[in-house]
Amino acid sequence: MNLIDIRRVFTQVEDIHHEGGPRAAQPLRRGAIAAVLTNPYAGRYEPDILPMMEALNRVGLDMARRLLAAMAVPVEAIQGYGKGAIIGAAGELEHGALWHVPGGYAMRELLGWKGDAAAYKRGEGSSGQSGNALAIVPSTKKVGAPGTALDVPLTHINASYVRSHFDAMEVRVPGAPKPDELVVILAMSCGARVHARVGGLAADAIAKWDGQR
Known part of the structure; x- marks a missing residue:
C-alpha cells in the first residue's frame, strides 16, 4: 500500500523589516512549507501507525530541501527551525x-547534524564551527477544519535557550x-526576532553545545 499521496505543496517566505521600531539593517527572513496529503488512517482507529512515520521520511527530506531553495539563502544562514501538523x-x-521524527530529522540532516554532540564540541560541524542543528526541533499539532491556522514554534538550531530566537x-x-487529510509543516528562520531585546542567552554565547545552552 502506498501510504503517501500528496495533493498540494504550499510555500511561503517573508521578510520582516521592522515591528514598529527602527528598520533592521538586515530584514529577518522566515519561510514555511506545508504538504497536504491523504491520511490513510482517517475514519478509523489503527493500532499500528508506524509504517506511515517511515514513509514520511522522504517527504521530510524533500520538503526541507525545497524550503531552503525557496528561501534563497545558503544553509549556513538558517538559525531557527520548527515543525507542526494539522489533522483533518x-x-x-x-x-x-x-x-x-521525519520532520525534525529532515531539517537537522539538511543543516549538518551528525547525531554526535561530541563531534561538534571538537569543531567537526558541517560549517566548521562548534555545531549545527544540535537543538531539538520544537513542534505543535492540532485537529482542524479546512483553512485552520497553526502557529509553528521556532527556536535556535543549536541551543533551545537562546531567547532572541523564541518565535512562531x-x-x-x-x-x-x-x-481525510494531513497538513505537515516545516519552518525555518534566518535570525532573531527583528527587535529582540529581552536578554537571556545570546546566540554568540552558546557554550555547552548540548542542544540547550
Missing part, C-alpha cells in the same frame, strides 16, 4: 505526531486539510 477532522491527534510563524493552507 476524520483523523486523530496521534496522526500528527507521526511528523515529529503562522501557517495556513487555504482549503486544507479536508477531513
Whole structure:
C-alpha cells in the first residue's frame, strides 16, 4: 500500500523589516512549507501507525530541501527551525505526531547534524564551527477544519535557550486539510526576532553545545 499521496505543496517566505521600531539593517527572513496529503488512517482507529512515520521520511527530506531553495539563502544562514501538523477532522491527534521524527530529522540532516554532540564540541560541524542543528526541533499539532491556522514554534538550531530566537510563524493552507487529510509543516528562520531585546542567552554565547545552552 502506498501510504503517501500528496495533493498540494504550499510555500511561503517573508521578510520582516521592522515591528514598529527602527528598520533592521538586515530584514529577518522566515519561510514555511506545508504538504497536504491523504491520511490513510482517517475514519478509523489503527493500532499500528508506524509504517506511515517511515514513509514520511522522504517527504521530510524533500520538503526541507525545497524550503531552503525557496528561501534563497545558503544553509549556513538558517538559525531557527520548527515543525507542526494539522489533522483533518476524520483523523486523530496521534496522526500528527507521526511528523515529529521525519520532520525534525529532515531539517537537522539538511543543516549538518551528525547525531554526535561530541563531534561538534571538537569543531567537526558541517560549517566548521562548534555545531549545527544540535537543538531539538520544537513542534505543535492540532485537529482542524479546512483553512485552520497553526502557529509553528521556532527556536535556535543549536541551543533551545537562546531567547532572541523564541518565535512562531503562522501557517495556513487555504482549503486544507479536508477531513481525510494531513497538513505537515516545516519552518525555518534566518535570525532573531527583528527587535529582540529581552536578554537571556545570546546566540554568540552558546557554550555547552548540548542542544540547550
